[in-house]
Amino acid sequence: QKEVEQDPGPLSVPEGAIVSLNCTYSNSAFQYFMWYRQYSRKGPELLMYTYSSGNKEDGRFTAQVDKSSKYISLFIRDSQPSDSATYLCAMSRAAGNKLTFGGGTRVLVKP
Amino acid sequence: DGGITQSPKYLFRKEGQNVTLSCEQNLNHDAMYWYRQDPGQGLRLIYYSQIVNDFQKGDIAEGYSVSREKKESFPLTVTSAQKNPTAFYLCASSIGFSYNEQFFGPGTRLTVL
Numbered sequence: 109q110k111e112v113e114q115d116p117g118p119l120s121v122p123e124g125a126i127v128s129l130n131c132t133y134s135n136s137a138f139q140y141f142m143w144y145r146q147y148s149r150k151g152p153e154l155l156m157y158t159y160s161s162g163n164k165e166d167g168r169f170t171a172q173v174d175k176s177s178k179y180i181s182l183f184i185r186d187s188q189p190s191d192s193a194t195y196l197c198a199m200s201r202a203a204g205n206k207l208t209f210g211g212g213t214r215v216l217v218k219p
Numbered sequence: 220d221g222g223i224t225q226s227p228k229y230l231f232r233k234e235g236q237n238v239t240l241s242c243e244q245n246l247n248h249d250a251m252y253w254y255r256q257d258p259g260q261g262l263r264l265i266y267y268s269q270i271v272n273d274f275q276k277g278d279i280a281e282g283y284s285v286s287r288e289k290k291e292s293f294p295l296t297v298t299s300a301q302k303n304p305t306a307f308y309l310c311a312s313s314i315g316f317s318y319n320e321q322f323f324g325p326g327t328r329l330t331v332l
Contacts, residue, residue: 116259140319151223151309151323152262196261204317206277209261 111135114197114210123219127184131197131210134178138199138208141173143182146194146212155195156182187217222246223324225310230329232297232304240295240327242310250316251293255279256307256326265308268293269316297329305331 112133121127129143140159144152156171158164158180164171172181180199184191194212223244232238244251250269254262264277268287282301287293293312297304307328311321 110261112261114261142319144323149307149326149328151225151311151325154320154322157320198262200319203319205319206264206267207262207319207321209263211259211261 109134110211111208112197112199112210114213116211117214118216119213120216120218121187123187123189123217125187125217127182127187127191127215127217129182129184129195129197129213129215131180131199132178133180133199133208135201135208136175136178137201138175138178139202140200141171141180142198142207143169143171144196144198146196148193152196184215189217189219191215192217223310223312223322225308225324225327227327228325230327232329232331234331235299237296237298238329240297240308240310240329242293242295242324244291244293244310244312244324246312246314246322247290248312248314248322249290250313250318251287252311252313252321253277253283253285253293253295254309254311256309262309265295267316304329 143156146152170183196212197210198207252267253265266285268274310324
């Protein structure tokens with residue numbers, strides 16, 4: 109079993125809809141959580157960075173962490189075709205520890 | 220523009236040949252990393268360097284080698300000992316190793332013929 113699980117998708121939504129992405133993990137020691145966006149044949153781009161449990165909002169993006177359930181989420185409001193990409197979650201136990209990545213979820217936003 | 224550059228974008232290699240992938244950053248970051256990405260899989264750490272002239276193995280270092288002679292450069296050599304080298308290779312950097320926020324380059328797609 110992988111330490112971090114992510115549904116590979118694809119997740120197809122109409123433009124303007126809310127995109128809901130999530131990752132589950134097995135290591136309760138993870139404390140730092142990140143979401144990256146990766147366009148096809150490009151490097152990942154850091155979208156959100158959170159520490160411990162709670163919510164964080166940045167523009168159209170909201171990241172949620174539920175450590176009790178070992179579950180993190182990313183919501184994208186008012187989705188645009190330009191949001192079509194693969195979204196990777198990543199997490200680490202502490203500052204300076206290596207990142208463990210999920211396999212990524214491919215998202216398609218249709219005009 | 221500050222950022223990370225990787226070259227070449229696409230690379231083809233015959234079996235049995237070593238090949239070196241370039242990674243350069245002008246962000247003045249101390250820490251640099253190499254990852255491998257295969258379809259449907261998460262990024263896996265090959266090597267990382269916390270500071271110049273120092274580097275450590277990651278989770279899948281076998282068949283790879285690195286050097287860190289300059290702060291801005293962290294080249295990766297894929298040797299003939301790497302059994303399945305065809306993959307997308309990503310270089311990343313962070314301000315320091317204690318910072319989790321890593322910034323990635325555009326990647327190099329290596330194909331072994």
